[in-house]
Amino acid sequence: MTTTIGFLNNILSSLVAIFTLTVILLSPTRLAAQQKELPEVTILTAVNNMAFSAVWVAEQLKYFEQEGIRPKITVAGGGALCQTAVVGRSAQLCASSTEGLILANLEGASLVAIQAHNRSLTLSIGVRKAIADEFKVTRKSPLNERIKVLTQLKTIGATSPGAVSEQIIKFLVRKIGGDTSKLKFVYLGGAELPVALMNNVIDAFASSPPSAEGTEAAGKGYVLIAFGLGEIPDLTDYPYLALMARTDWAEQNQKLATAAARAISRGGALFHTNPEQAKAALRAHRFSDPTKLDEQIFNLAYAMVVDAIPRWGDMNQDGWQKVVSFATGSGIIKDASKAPSAKEGVLWTNKFVGKP
Secondary structure, eight states: OHHHHHHHHHHHHHHHHHHHHHHHSSHHHHHHHHHHHHEEEEEEEEEOGGGGHHHHHHTTHHHHHHHHEEEEEEEEEEEEEOOOOOOOTTTTTTEHHHHHHHHHHTTTTTTEEESSSSSSSSOOEEHHHHHHHHHHHOOSSOOHHHHHHHHHSOEEEEHHHTHHHHHHHHHHHHTOOOGGOOOEEEEEETHHHHHHHHHHSSSSSETTTHHHHHHHHHTEEEEEEEGGGOOOOBBBOEEEEOEEEHHHOOOOOTTHHHHHHHHHHHHHHHHOHHHHHHHHHHHSSSSTTTTTSSSHHHHHHHHHHHGGOOOSOOHHHHHHHHHHHHHHHHHHHSSSGGGGOOOOOSSSOTTOOOOO
């Protein structure tokens, strides 16, 4: 017959065993092993700027692992390289701008957007501070007055011929009836644009934060137009950056596609449900921690993009029609008769991202 003391000892032994097992299962080594057991998905981003904040927060807070995949996130060094890798099957997913997806579609590539992590264009147009002072314009000046300044510049920097950093300038100048043939562009790649502006090599450039914001913090440049603030209706409620996959891969790997789409959507949603936690996670991320990015630049860049992050990553036909219209109006689509349909199933789908 078991005594009371023996009974209590048995209970104590059981509790110790349960506690020991729990510690083992939840140990960093065990958790790391469990993560390695998850299927790996290679995700490329076009660049590493703050327009991809939803991706960085999802990575920092391990939302991908929570959704059931182990992400291998790498910066491709450009939208074209990002998409080419997915088309060539060396990566499964590409996070890049949607006008590039349209161009890929026109060239016959079978890519589809499965999630959007911006709801407006996030580019900022920076000019030399001396130019902003000369024309007496600020971010609060009427939009058309600021666009007119672009028609008076001598040299404008862009990443590469035909890139969105060039097309957005042409789009705005056409919007006020200006002659885009008089604009002079030089192509320097993304990393060289801020340096070129601060050394008076170029007068302006367009890039997502924190590039132009860094020149402003240095006292050399000034962010004249910040699209992320949503002041241009044609470029607001517009899926600017999207997660793209080969159509066949997405269909054959629906669980993996869904996991990636939902993880990034959760990263974006946090900016609305708990903005302080989202900002802290972004600040701690490897691309924007204090050793990489000055506090003033971080806060200015954050202010320029945060309003562009959607509550969830689903898309709609109206938003995609704006993408098609921008691609047509900016000259990315040379023949308007060949513009793709904005209907779901052609360029995009909500099949994988679902609802919150």
